[in-house]
Amino acid sequence: MSKKGNHYHHGDLRGTLLEVTARMIAEKGVESVTMRGLADQIGVSRTAPYRHFADKAALLAAVAEDGFNRLNARLREAKAENAEDALLSFRRMCLVYVEFAVENPTHYRLMFGQEVLNRQAYPSLMAATDVVHTEVVAVVKQCQQEQKIKPGPPSQLALAVWAMAHGLSLLLIDGRIPAAGHERKLAETTFETLLAGLAQ
Amino acid sequence: MSKKGNHYHHGDLRGTLLEVTARMIAEKGVESVTMRGLADQIGVSRTAPYRHFADKAALLAAVAEDGFNRLNARLREAKAENAEDALLSFRRMCLVYVEFAVENPTHYRLMFGQEVLNRQAYPSLMAATDVVHTEVVAVVKQCQQEQKIKPGPPSQLALAVWAMAHGLSLLLIDGRIPAAGHERKLAETTFETLLAGLAQ
DNA sequence: TGTACATCAGTGAACGCGCGTTCACTGATGTAC
DNA sequence: TGTACATCAGTGAACGCGCGTTCACTGATGTAC
Numbered sequence: 001m002s003k004k005g006n007h008y009h010h011g012d013l014r015g016t017l018l019e020v021t022a023r024m025i026a027e028k029g030v031e032s033v034t035m036r037g038l039a040d041q042i043g044v045s046r047t048a049p050y051r052h053f054a055d056k057a058a059l060l061a062a063v064a065e066d067g068f069n070r071l072n073a074r075l076r077e078a079k080a081e082n083a084e085d086a087l088l089s090f091r092r093m094c095l096v097y098v099e100f101a102v103e104n105p106t107h108y109r110l111m112f113g114q115e116v117l118n119r120q121a122y123p124s125l126m127a128a129t130d131v132v133h134t135e136v137v138a139v140v141k142q143c144q145q146e147q148k149i150k151p152g153p154p155s156q157l158a159l160a161v162w163a164m165a166h167g168l169s170l171l172l173i174d175g176r177i178p179a180a181g182h183e184r185k186l187a188e189t190t191f192e193t194l195l196a197g198l199a200q
Numbered sequence: 201m202s203k204k205g206n207h208y209h210h211g212d213l214r215g216t217l218l219e220v221t222a223r224m225i226a227e228k229g230v231e232s233v234t235m236r237g238l239a240d241q242i243g244v245s246r247t248a249p250y251r252h253f254a255d256k257a258a259l260l261a262a263v264a265e266d267g268f269n270r271l272n273a274r275l276r277e278a279k280a281e282n283a284e285d286a287l288l289s290f291r292r293m294c295l296v297y298v299e300f301a302v303e304n305p306t307h308y309r310l311m312f313g314q315e316v317l318n319r320q321a322y323p324s325l326m327a328a329t330d331v332v333h334t335e336v337v338a339v340v341k342q343c344q345q346e347q348k349i350k351p352g353p354p355s356q357l358a359l360a361v362w363a364m365a366h367g368l369s370l371l372l373i374d375g376r377i378p379a380a381g382h383e384r385k386l387a388e389t390t391f392e393t394l395l396a397g398l399a400q
Numbered sequence: 401t402g403t404a405c406a407t408c409a410g411t412g413a414a415c416g417c418g419c420g421t422t423c424a425c426t427g428a429t430g431t432a433c
Numbered sequence: 434t435g436t437a438c439a440t441c442a443g444t445g446a447a448c449g450c451g452c453g454t455t456c457a458c459t460g461a462t463g464t465a466c
């Protein structure tokens with residue numbers, strides 16, 4: 001904890017790397033992230049990061065994983081806030097999802113993009129990714145129990161939801177829909193349409 | 201047309217560039233495309249491509265545009281085949297869309313990805329992109345006229361469709377859904393769910 | 401409490417590579433007369 | 434039909450850059466006795 005004056009041992013370089021990488025991604029996109037630039041910006045030698053991450057891919061994988069964890073936390077939060085009403089949970093989760101993407105566009109792209117190839121090599125990243133799917137499936141099941149969503153394989157119905165959320169997020173992020181400002185409204189009506197199809 | 205023996209003038213370097221780039225993208229992904237590699241593979245000097253494209257970005261934009269044109273052609277074809285039944289047109293177009301993406305994953309990613317930044321600089325690319333949206337809107341309108349889709353702003357309903365198609369395509373392409381082989385079936389049931397919501 | 405030593409997070413210089421692109425040029429083509 | 438010349442698609446060498454990563458190293462830390 002004696003940080004002052006200690007320029008040799010950084011204290012929490014790993015954490016700082018994750019943090020600064022995330023900030024660089026947010027500000028300038030993934031392609032702006034370089035191992036050298038990162039080290040320079042943190043004020044550490046260019047080889048220091050390699051003490052904490054085997055290579056650049058590993059660092060990006062960790063950052064992507066962090067993103068999934070944040071998204072998952074928000075999804076769970078949305079669910080918990082409306083624990084008594086599954087359908088409301090569902091609606092909130094859909095919106096929260098798109099909200100997250102719109103607020104963290106470059107990070108969202110990293111999470112789903114091709115910068116991290118070879119995802120098999122990062123089991124914890126894959127696990128974090130799976131949680132999204134699991135959460136959606138769970139809430140669908142709950143809605144089915146409350147008879148707000150038609151019967152059928154939950155994972156299949158959940159897929160429709162995820163596809164919609166993912167597609168809408170990306171179209172918004174990439175500016176393919178002129179929706180500046182009223183993304184929220186747009187997402188709402190879109191999900192209501194889907195929900196109507198899921199009901200019955 | 202006297203191609204034989206003429207090694208100086210290629211004949212159709214522009215077309216060949218587009219073709220080979222598309223093939224490289226299909227085989228190894230966009231990141232594998234380099235101006236040098238392209239020239240080498242075609243057997244032309246490394247500067248020759250610059251006679252036809254201002255820079256790499258311009259080449260990729262042209263390839264992306266080509267992709268949109270191919271997709272649009274298939275959408276129109278699907279529509280024309282079922283001109284008498286708007287709802288059938290609609291269904292076919294949805295499936296054709298996902299089919300295209302699954303068959304041309306890397307190309308599809310280029311079309312919607314971040315490799316081509318600065319799309320404003322390529323008006324014809326933007327035009328080709330808009331056609332997708334326009335086509336979907338048109339078929340939605342038609343379905344509304346035949347009272348197969350509920351009333352409401354067609355472009356908004358079309359958005360739900362596009363988002364679903366886009367999201368499903370990407371999830372499939374990126375292997376985030378274990379669906380090897382039965383993508384088609386999966387897409388069908390997913391779109392049916394959406395369609396149920398669009399009906400009424 | 402003091403010392404010896406293993407451990408590990410840092411350093412700094414350098415390697416080596418592939419890339420996009422520019423430059424001054426040359427060979428082929430097509431058109432005007 | 435033959436020649437002069439503008440045009441344009443090619444060439445080949447080279448520039449210059451930023452990048453990820455390796456190497457042999459050194460300074461700080463914590464633990465065993």
